[in-house]
Amino acid sequence: MVKVTIWGSLRAATDGAAEVEVEAQNFKQVMSELERNYPGLQAQIAAGASLAIDGKIYREAWFTPVYPDSEVVLMPFMVGG
Template structure:
């Protein structure tokens, strides 16, 4: 299981600032969140950014996630 911290509106929507999901990569993480926390579906569809061990990912679906990785979900970061 991977512990996932939820920032801002994501945490408010889920009613928790941290959840756990079974995942070994970013795609499995997002699918698991949608399945286990359907209240997050609209937020996930709008777009989110994921920080894994301090690096931000948006669409790198095969990015591996270790069980002890620090994972933070936040609304999508855009800009230059």
């Protein structure tokens, strides 16, 4: 299982939990499991979301591995100017 930190304004979708656990071994599985277990996150993930994995921000990197001891943080889809 991988612990995923959920940012504050999305916690209504996780019953207020700041951190949830999902069964996942890569970026894509984390996102899929979040959508499956917490349907309230589907709109945000569909609109765009990033994952910070051990301090690095990944935007659409499906096959980036995650491990049980990885720090995984759900983040908005990153853009810039």
